Amino acid sequence: MTNVEHIGIAVKNLSEGNAVYEKLLGVAPYKSEEVASEGVMTSFFKVGSTKIELLEGTNDLSPISKFIEKRGEGIHHVAFEVNDIKTEMERLRKEGFVLLNEEPKKGADNKLVCFVHPKGTNGVLVELCQEIR
Ligand SMILES: CC[C@@H](C(=O)O)C(=O)SCCNC(=O)CCNC(=O)[C@H](O)C(C)(C)COP(=O)(O)OP(=O)(O)OC[C@H]1O[C@@H](n2cnc3c(N)ncnc32)[C@H](O)[C@@H]1OP(=O)(O)O
Ligand SMILES: [Co+2]
Secondary structure, X not given: OOEEEEEXXXXXXXXXXXXXXXXXXXXXXXXXXXXXXXXXXXXXXXXXXXXXXXXXXXXXXXXXXXXXHHHOOEEEEEEEEOOOHHHHHHHHHHOOOOEOOOOOEEOXXXXXXXXXXXXXXXXXXXXXXXXXX
16 A cells, blocks of 8 residues: 545535635645445545545435434545555455455546445545556
8 A cells, every 4th residue: 555545524515515624724625526336426635645535425325424324524434545456455355354345446536446344444444546547
């Protein structure tokens, strides 16, 4: 793993979240993107070599809507950049981690992603990200 690619933050309302983080970080989001397969609308802020990803659920079944209902707004996941997602998924499987998708899937911001179950990572949902080249 080469970098913390982004930190995902679950918000109830993306425009309100954008206003807060724009004030906090002193920069505007550089993009907004819907990922319908995950039931989320996102926005991204650059912070040095990493990013903040704000996520609003777009339907009641979205992992973000369920998370906010149970736990409220806050840090939802930590995403690590990897060079070769399939190799890293295989390594983690062999180490006994529970992967939440069998194959890499398309995420936001031109990435292939895979999630690791938070029960095996001290309560933190982990995302692996590989740039689509
Ligand atoms: C935009 C695309 C992409 C990107 O490119 O960056 C994204 O970031 S998408 C982000 C949204 N997508 C996902 O989160 C996909 C992976 N998540 C899942 O598969 C599920 O959310 C989950 C983690 C398996 C939980 O689903 P489920 O078991 O159906 O939900 P429950 O509400 O029943 O929770 C069970 C258990 O897990 C705890 N939980 C849930 N979410 C998290 C979390 N983000 N971090 C830590 N813990 C989490 C939840 O509190 C429950 O705990 P207990 O009550 O103690 O059992
Ligand atoms: Co993410």
